[in-house]
Amino acid sequence: MPAEPTAHGAHAAVPDETPAAAPTRESAAGRVPQRLAQAALKDLPWEVGVSKPDPAIVVDKVTRSFGGLTAVSVDHLEVQRGGITGLIGPNGAGKTTLFNLLTGFDQPNTGTWSFDGRDLGKLSPHQVARLGVVRTFQLTKALSRLTVLQNMLLGAQDQKGESFLRALLPGAWRRQEKENTEKAMDLLRRFKLDAKKDDFAGILSGGQRKLLEMARALMSDPKVVMLDEPMAGVNPALTQSLLGHVKDLREEGMTVIFVEHDMDVVRDISDWVVVMAAGRIIAEGPPESISQNKAVVDAYLGAHHDAPLTVEEEDRVLAEADAALGREDGLPPGRPGTDEISSDGSTR
Amino acid sequence: MSDLIDAFQVAGKAFFGFQAIFFALLAIGINVHFGYTGLLNFGQIAFAMLGGFGIAISVSQWGLPFWVGVLIAIGSAIVLALLLGLPTLRLRADYLAIVTIAVAEGLRLLFRSVSATPVTGGTRGLSAFNGSFIALAPWDTQKRYNILGTSWSGGELWVALIGWLIVTLFTLLVWQLMRSPWGRVVKAIREDEDAVRALGKNVYNYKMQALVLGGLIGAFGGMVYAVGTGSAIPDQYQNANTFLAYGALILGGAARVLGPVIGSMILLFILQFADTGLRALISNGAIPDTLFSSTDVAQIRFVLVGIGLMLLLVFRPQGIFGDRREVMLDAR
Incomplete structure (x- = not known):
């Protein structure tokens, strides 16, 4: 951790930051954020499995299936060192399962992955953590x-x-x-x-628990921090401060991988975005490339969302919608939050 | 009135007697398992039985010296903890609970079986193994001594003294462990294993260490009991004792250093006081024979303890020493 002491030093210089004056520490310390990873990744082609200039984590042919369901099937993925990599995808895409595999909490059916050239395949969670790869959990574990x-x-x-x-x-x-x-x-x-x-x-409140979990992970001087939905259920004001903390990690030289659903957050802080759907990686690229990617739009909205309807299909869709309205009786349609819990429970 | 004072004195002896030591040691062990580490051990009595029979078999059957018997008792308790832990500690907490309750009952049935009689003495058990220990007492063990109106034999006093010394030592050990970083890790395991794994701790090792330590303390309880009664009989080690020790622990306050000790003393006091007091009230006619007779007392006193524990859980769920804020976190 060569960058660690300076970061602490910078902090120690301003012991009583007021909330308004210091949204992020680099501004307080008068430092310009160096987005080295972003610069390094600038010229890479936007394709799945592209190799990065300085990968910290390399994943090869990892598959994990639960019964007949293939939860994760990743052919090749490299994660740039010192950058923030966002992992997005619809519910049930296998993001959390991939996290569990990478950190030893779950064992894959096939495949290998390594961190700094060290094979992580057979390690248990605590051994992975001791190598400097720490994670937080989707359901906060304070x-x-x-x-x-x-x-x-x-x-x-x-x-x-x-x-x-x-x-x-x-x-x-x-x-x-x-x-x-x-x-x-x-x-x-x-x-x-x-x-x-x-x-x-x-x-503690839900947001404070998220902060505590992240701070606790940092106690181990990690090299890689994996955050599973750090912003879920956190109010917008706290989201800003959490974002600041995540950016700080990058400034200290850590590699950050995070799962998130809020696209504004992903656009704001990621250097690179990986999109998963149905267990596969369907797109990779800088944040601005993602919203134009056809595969991503298809994954989120359905492959035929913009195809014209035939008359029969239109009638059928209308009839279904009517029936659904009749059934609902004031019940709100399934919100993403509730979906999430069920999908996660089933993929674990 | 004199009857009540009498009952109080008899109960006072139970407060300090070797049975209270037995339950205190069982409960300290359960406190390490359940209170601090979150391991559900429902067969603590199995460790106590190996403790008691470890000495009894070594001395009366194999003719070994008493202290070698103690070492054998310690060794067999450790082996039992490892055997119980190896297959179950990687799994969810329920599996250890199932395995321990089965082993506790199974071991007792094995020890009392006909085929084991040549070694364990079967249902009649073993005796005459504590002589060399009682002989170490610095006072005359044949005489009876009168302390605060209760009569103790010299042997009883000696066992109680050494027993409380062992309780004190283990209490200090638990206190020191639980204020150390080791204790912080096991308490964290109780809260959430996966979070502790993600922080680089070998959860399995810690759970195994806690299981061995708690089992060992339980084995010492069994040794004190066997030496105190002067005999080891398989049916003394009914698994109901495990749950009485749980009751004592909850009464005193789980995850508190003194909780299991004070809890056991009070539990034994109440049991003995209810017993003597009820008998006195029946014999002087305060409780009519039509309600219940002196033969029912042994059962009624457990009913009273049960009601007392229920009231405790309603009005003071944290036990005597517990922290209410801490207990209430679970209710959220």
């Missing part, structure tokens, strides 16, 4: 009956006091614990959770 500070301390790696025998000798881990606490408090201040350090994580 550890409710631990305090916010304890949640943070848990993220620190190589703790001496976490071995059973050394835990019995406080002298062996007290100093390290103090250093970790200082680091945790720095991060909590940055995420504006320092006032809540002694509260149980279970009483």
Whole structure:
């Protein structure tokens, strides 16, 4: 983590940032954001499986099926180091399953993938995390009956006091614990959770839990951060601050992969966007390329959404719509949020 | 009135007796499993039985010295924890619960079976294995001593003293562990395993360590019980004891260092007080024979404890030492 100390230093220089004055830290520190990855990816062709100048993660022929359903079938994917890669796709496209595979939480039927040239295929989740690939979860996993500070301390790696025998000798881990606490408090201040350090994580709001989960992941000095829907269920004001934090990660040299449904967010922060549908990657490219891509439009809206209807089809569609209206009786049509839970439950 | 004082004194002895130590040790072990790590061990009594029989078989059947028996008891409890944990700790919590409850009952039936009689003594069990331990007492173990109006034999006193020493040691051990980073990891595992895995901790190892530690403490409970009664009989180790220990733990407050200890003392006190008190009330006619007779007392006292636990869960769900805010987080 060569970029880490400077980032902390920049932060330490402005210990009491007010919410209005510092939307992102690079502006507070007077630094110009360097979107190195964006520049590096500028001239790449917009095609699926294109090779990147400096890939951190390489995925090859990974498939995962649940019974007859192929949840993920990715031929080749490279993720640029130091960039923010957005992973989008309709519900059930296999985004979370791909996340689970990459982080060892699920095992694929076939395929290999590597991080920094190291094969991750047979590793369990904690081994992947120790290599510097940490993730957050779609349904936030704040550890409710631990305090916010304890949640943070848990993220620190190589703790001496976490071995059973050394835990019995406080002298062996007290100093390290103090250093970790200082680091945790720095991060909590940055995420504006320092006032809540002694509260149980279970009483935090949904948005604060997202912040805590991200801050906790950063305690391990990760090289790759994988965020599964970091903005889901977060109010717009907090979304802005979360976005700022995600951009900060890139400035510190981390590689970020995130799943998101909000296209404005994806356009705002991604250097590169990967689109999945039905388990396959159907498009890759910089954010501005995606909305023009026919495969993407088809995946989201259906392949024949703009084809003219025949008279019979039109009659049938109208009759179905009438029947649906009759059934609804005030029930709202299925919102994306509710769909999500069911689709995720089935793909896990 | 004198009857009540009498009942109070008899119950006071139960408060400090080896049965309270037995339940306290079972409950400290369950606290490590269930209270801190979130492991559902419904067969804690199996560890206690291996503890008791570890000494009994080594000394009376194999003629080994008492302390070798203690080592064998410790070793067999560790082996049992590993055997229970290896197949189940990678799975969801329910599987450990199923396996432990089955093993606890299965081991008891095995120990009392006819084919095991040459080793375990079958339904009659084993005895005469605690002599060399009782002989270590620095006072005369044949005499009876009067303490605060209750009568103790020298042997009972010795077992209680060493027993409470063991309880204190394990309480300190748990206290030290749970304020260390190790304790933070196991508490986090109780909250959400996957989150802990994603932070680079080997969850399986931690769960196994906690299972072994809690089982070991339970085995010490069994040793104290066997030495205290002077005999090891398979049917003493009914699995109902596991659930009484759970009751004691919840009464005292789960995931609290002193919860299982104080909970067990109070549970034993209430059981003994209800028993003696009810018998006194029946014999002096305060409770008419038509309502219930002294033969029903043994059952009625458990009804009273049950009602008490229900009231506790309604009005003080966190137990005596628990933190209400912490318990209420689950209700959300």
